[in-house]
Amino acid sequence: MASHLSRHNFSSFWQKVSRLKSPGLSYPSKVGPATGPRDVCNLWCNHYKTLFNSVGYDAHSMKDIFAEVSLPDVNDIHAVTGSEVHQIVQTMCNNKAGDCYGLCAEHYKLVGGDLYYSFLALCFNVMLVHGYIPTEATQTVICPIVKDKNCDPSDVSNYHPIALATIFSKFFEHVLLNRLQDYLSTSDNQFGFKRSHSTLMPIMLLKELLRYYRDHGSNMFVCFLDASKAFDHVDYSILFRKLITRKVPAYILRLL
Numbered sequence: 001m002a003s004h005l006s007r008h009n010f011s012s013f014w015q016k017v018s019r020l021k022s023p024g025l026s027y028p029s030k031v032g033p034a035t036g037p038r039d040v041c042n043l044w045c046n047h048y049k050t051l052f053n054s055v056g057y058d059a060h061s062m063k064d065i066f067a068e069v070s071l072p073d074v075n076d077i078h079a080v081t082g083s084e085v086h087q088i089v090q091t092m093c094n095n096k097a098g099d100c101y102g103l104c105a106e107h108y109k110l111v112g113g114d115l116y117y118s119f120l121a122l123c124f125n126v127m128l129v130h131g132y133i134p135t136e137a138t139q140t141v142i143c144p145i146v147k148d149k150n151c152d153p154s155d156v157s158n159y160h161p162i163a164l165a166t167i168f169s170k171f172f173e174h175v176l177l178n179r180l181q182d183y184l185s186t187s188d189n190q191f192g193f194k195r196s197h198s199t200l201m202p203i204m205l206l207k208e209l210l211r212y213y214r215d216h217g218s219n220m221f222v223c224f225l226d227a228s229k230a231f232d233h234v235d236y237s238i239l240f241r242k243l244i245t246r247k248v249p250a251y252i253l254r255l256l
Helices: 001-006 010-021 037-052 061-067 082-091 105-111 113-129 167-180 199-217 238-246 251-253
Strands: 140-145 159-165
Touching: 001 010, 037 140, 061 238, 082 105, 082 113, 082 167, 082 199, 105 167, 113 251, 159 167, 167 251, 238 251
Parallel strands: none
Antiparallel strands: 140 159
16 A cells, blocks of 8 residues: 555555455345355346336337337448447456456457457447347346445345446447437437446535525525336337437338
8 A cells, every 4th residue: 555655556455445444345145035156147147137028119119119110221331440449449447357258348449440440340340230139249147236234235235236237238329329419419408327427416405505595594405316227128119219309310210
């Protein structure tokens, strides 16, 4: 710790402090009614399979939605270039967990070259043209993470899932984001999940408002809304209608 502090490496210093204050949590051998690795694994499999399929959709309704969308024209597709892929790869963070194939961003950074990035761009363009993503690219490892270390670690509700997608699909998500961001404008009151914004901004605003009302001898009433499992309960038919309303290009809608 002293070594990190003397080199002004404050990030590593505070990481060491954090580990001293709260040592790593060992996962319990029993979660809910399940006991042992195999039973616990099966419990999580059934739990998340139920959760992620909790909002169904009518196939006929989806067909009606896409009947409103004209077939994509190949000439309208914003092609991917090798330089774009190179830029995306370089922006990926290092020292992150590997995907189900054991690959990390560093593999693409250190092994890849201009020719390799051109081949990746060619692959992405084929996926955009045909509206198809290979199954191997969509493999995901779901890791249950403890929400509150002070609560019962055997309680199923005390976990939230972290999805480890393939590095290849992460690159492709950046490709899609580059083509979608002009269509996905958000409210000025949104701060999370937004480029050049942080949730620290509304926290500062809240503190300033509290200080103002307190200094003037007045009360301030605040309401917090926590939508339970909001991302897991999205109605896709409504989502696609919103994307159509936003005039998202047809080739991206078909791919999604």
